[in-house]
Amino acid sequence: MKRWNGWGDEATTYPLPESAARYLAEQVGEGLHLQDATLEQALQTVPISHFPPHQLISTAPEERLRHARGQSLPDWIALRSGQIRTFPDGVVYPASEQEVRALLEYARKAGVRLIPYGGGTSVVGHINPLPSGVPVLTIDLSRLDRLLKLDETSHLATFEAGVSGPEIENQLNIRGYTLGHFPQSFEFSTLGGWIVTRSSGQQSYHYGRIEALFAGGHIETPTGSMDLPVHPASAAGPDLKQVLLGSEGRLGVVTHATLRVRRLPEFEGFYGVFFHNWEEGANAVRQIAQAGVGVSMLRLSNALETTTTLALSGRDNLVKWAGRGLQVVGFDNERCLLVLGVTGTNLQAAQAHREALEIIRAHGGLMTGPAIGRMWKKSRFYAPYLRNTLWEAGYALDTLETAVPWSEVLATAEEVQKVLREGLANITERVLVFAHLSHVYHDGASIYVTYIFRRAGDPSDSFKEDPQETLHRWQVLKGAASRVILAHGGTISHQHGVGLDHAAYLAAEKGPFGMQTLESVIRLFDPDGMMNPGKLLEI
Numbered sequence: 001m002k003r004w005n006g007w008g009d010e011a012t013t014y015p016l017p018e019s020a021a022r023y024l025a026e027q028v029g030e031g032l033h034l035q036d037a038t039l040e041q042a043l044q045t046v047p048i049s050h051f052p053p054h055q056l057i058s059t060a061p062e063e064r065l066r067h068a069r070g071q072s073l074p075d076w077i078a079l080r081s082g083q084i085r086t087f088p089d090g091v092v093y094p095a096s097e098q099e100v101r102a103l104l105e106y107a108r109k110a111g112v113r114l115i116p117y118g119g120g121t122s123v124v125g126h127i128n129p130l131p132s133g134v135p136v137l138t139i140d141l142s143r144l145d146r147l148l149k150l151d152e153t154s155h156l157a158t159f160e161a162g163v164s165g166p167e168i169e170n171q172l173n174i175r176g177y178t179l180g181h182f183p184q185s186f187e188f189s190t191l192g193g194w195i196v197t198r199s200s201g202q203q204s205y206h207y208g209r210i211e212a213l214f215a216g217g218h219i220e221t222p223t224g225s226m227d228l229p230v231h232p233a234s235a236a237g238p239d240l241k242q243v244l245l246g247s248e249g250r251l252g253v254v255t256h257a258t259l260r261v262r263r264l265p266e267f268e269g270f271y272g273v274f275f276h277n278w279e280e281g282a283n284a285v286r287q288i289a290q291a292g293v294g295v296s297m298l299r300l301s302n303a304l305e306t307t308t309t310l311a312l313s314g315r316d317n318l319v320k321w322a323g324r325g326l327q328v329v330g331f332d333n334e335r336c337l338l339v340l341g342v343t344g345t346n347l348q349a350a351q352a353h354r355e356a357l358e359i360i361r362a363h364g365g366l367m368t369g370p371a372i373g374r375m376w377k378k379s380r381f382y383a384p385y386l387r388n389t390l391w392e393a394g395y396a397l398d399t400l401e402t403a404v405p406w407s408e409v410l411a412t413a414e415e416v417q418k419v420l421r422e423g424l425a426n427i428t429e430r431v432l433v434f435a436h437l438s439h440v441y442h443d444g445a446s447i448y449v450t451y452i453f454r455r456a457g458d459p460s461d462s463f464k465e466d467p468q469e470t471l472h473r474w475q476v477l478k479g480a481a482s483r484v485i486l487a488h489g490g491t492i493s494h495q496h497g498v499g500l501d502h503a504a505y506l507a508a509e510k511g512p513f514g515m516q517t518l519e520s521v522i523r524l525f526d527p528d529g530m531m532n533p534g535k536l537l538e539i
């Protein structure tokens with residue numbers, strides 16, 4: 001069963017090695033082992049539902065609690081402290097497009113607000129009900145999970161929109177195909193969620209972001225139904241798929257989508273490469289991207305992320321000996337790890353590997369072979385479980401991301417990390433901050449920053465959490481980093497979307513006319529403001 005107040009399946013844990021605990025204590029101070037609210041305590045705070053009994057709507061407190069929050073750090077603070085405050089009044093599980101249409105009709109007549117819910121993995125507050133006097137119904141789309149059609153001639157697959165990452169890959173893989181969309185939240189996130197948040201998978205360099213994979217589909221809106229037909233390309237005016245991409249549940253419910261799929265690759269490999277420093281690594285990955293080398297992934301960690309990832313892996317002996325070996329060949333503590341992926345036919349993969357290696361060597365890089373790549377692949381969806389363990393050890397972990405042109409990459413990454421590192425100095429708290437380039441493009445890259453700080457609480461008061469203070473620390477850090485991103489002309493989000501947490505920053509990116517345009521589109525689809533209000537735009 002999914003954790004109600006953290007990441008992932010309850011049966012999966014990520015024990016914190018003793019050496020990793022020591023490392024964190026050195027970096028940010030001893031964590032406080034604070035008490036979390038129990039499920040029973042949290043359930044006692046769920047208010048009476050506004051809904052009259054309805055055969056399709058569940059008003060059970062536990063279901064409402066389990067759909068009340070996503071995975072942002074403010075969500076975690078609310079869930080773990082039991083101070084959740086806003087809940088949907090009901091949860092409904094439609095099993096067909098007709099049921100979705102009927103629900104929209106019911107909601108319009110009854111004056112109910114609707115929140116579409118995919119996997120609930122949003123990290124920016126997308127699925128949270130906001131305080132209002134109006135009943136809120138969460139539409140959980142998990143029953144819409146079927147493969148409707150596979151066109152093997154055109155390599156197009158049509159799925160219902162509530163299907164999760166593993167379900168998509170299982171259904172395609174047994175037929176010899178893959179979508180190749182692997183966000184780190186793959187285990188739980190869904191097709192509909194990916195489309196309306198403009199999601200990016202770890203190998204989007206090869207497979208494309210969801211914008212490229214999404215060929216067409218269907219949306220049920222408060223105003224009516226809309227089909228987005230599938231064309232390989234079209235010059236018939238503006239592309240309406242772009243209106244849907246990034247719409248964050250404000251326009252309606254995506255019920256199914258057609259995706260561009262590929263044959264399963266003949267070969268896939270991931271390799272660890274070390275550079276002497278971050279700048280050399282960044283120059284190398286830029287050159288690989290700009291030369292059009294056919295690799296499938298380039299994920300470049302900075303020096304502190306390289307050290308921290310290895311420290312938290314718990315493989316002390318391996319790390320010690322590898323570190324010594326790298327020192328001997330001249331890679332000191334500034335060394336940075338690149339995980340390089342190659343995917344395709346044997347021939348394509350060999351060529352991509354050879355061409356990338358040439359550029360890597362020209363920048364002083366050292367290819368270490370497949371062992372590190374194998375380790376990365378094994379933990380690619382497991383790493384988020386560490387967040388549970390760190391929380392329980394007294395640390396809050398959050399991530400933020402942006403994308404900027406290459407000319408701004410190094411300066412933006414440095415300054416964002418600096419403001420985070422120094423962000424709590426006035427209360428003498430330290431913040432551990434590190435970064436990687438997660439997706440690279442011809443003209444720029446996305447910068448993905450992780451920051452860890454201590455949760456606030458009072459050891460003299462039965463180790464009680466101080467959720468307001470932990471939230472305040474996050475607000476200070478997030479605000480400072482977001483302002484730096486905007487000052488460098490970066491986007492407020494490369495892949496997580498806007499939701500609640502980025503809504504205040506959107507106008508800086510879109511401008512007044514852009515914001516008016518977005519508002520008009522939302523009003524056109526949803527004149528009564530019943531679809532997920534307050535997300536994306538603060539209306």
Ligand SMILES: Cc1cc2nc3c(=O)[nH]c(=O)nc-3n(C[C@H](O)[C@H](O)[C@H](O)COP(=O)(O)OP(=O)(O)OC[C@H]3O[C@@H](n4cnc5c(N)ncnc54)[C@H](O)[C@@H]3O)c2cc1C
Nearest residue numbers: 118119120121122183184185190192193199200248249254
């Ligand atoms: C550990 C972790 C790692 C992550 N890694 C990545 C990553 O690598 N790349 C990335 O892009 N993101 C990542 N994310 C963010 C998140 O997984 C994505 O935003 C994802 O696309 C959300 O999908 P979901 O199905 O969980 O949507 P939800 O969280 O349920 O909803 C997100 C938004 O989509 C709307 N929505 C969902 N389904 C529909 C539908 N059918 N019709 C209309 N609206 C709908 C909701 O109303 C909401 O506004 C990560 C999150 C976590 C917690």
